[in-house]
Amino acid sequence: MRFGRTFEEFEVGAVYKHWPGKTVTEYDDHLFCLLTMNHHPLHLDSNYAERTTDFGKNVVVGNYIYSLLLGMSVPDVSGKAIANLEVESLRHVAPTFHGDTVYGETTVLDKTPSKSKNDRGVVSVETKGYKQDGTLVCVFRRKVMVPTEAYIAARGGEQPGRPELSETSGSSKNPREK
Known part of the structure; x- marks a missing residue:
């Protein structure tokens, strides 16, 4: 199973469709809000959302959708990353609601070899998130520093330390088993 890519494996224009999608539950949304101390009633109070918002129901907090898409992209984009360098832009295009399923895809925009170290490079990507009906909900661009194949080989291969x-x-290494 692939987990990220080396610098050489990225091709400008390539599109990675992340699989599987994730159905967002009320629990997911509320837990994320509480963990991040975002107590806005738009996300947590269904009575408030029904009576006072244009949506008439709770909206999933946008940073959860961003985080979800970022996580979905790891096996295809940053699984081997040396560093996530920056998020250039982040746009929440449409609301996501409890019960919606989010899918993501990432396009490689550019790749540049490092000027200071020849064992890495910087890859620029754009990730888009869609709901089950095809509605675009989130778009962000970021730069990731990724290793070359030489970097991976010099550090023991794909899974160093495993x-x-x-x-x-064997299965009977338990000292209590005789």
Whole structure:
């Protein structure tokens, strides 16, 4: 299974469609709001949302949608990243509601080799999030520093530090088992 890409694997113009999507629940929205101390009633109080907003129901907090799309993109974009450098822009285009399913896709806009170190480069991408009906809900652009293949090889390959099973390791290693 792929987890990110090296600098050489990115192609300008490539589009990565992230899978699977995520159906946003009321619990997801409320937990995110509470964890981030965003107590706006638009997100938490259905009575308030019904009576006082144009939407007539709770709107999922936009930063959750952004975070969800960012997370969806990790296996395709930043799974091998050395650093996430910046978010250039972030636009919330349309509201998302409890029960909507969000899908994401990322387009590679540019890639530039590092000027100071030859084992990495910077990739610029744009990620778009859509609801199940195709409505665009969120767009953001960011820059990610990613390693070259040489960087990965110099540090032990794809999964450095992952232990190998030895012949003596088995399911009966529990000292209580005799």
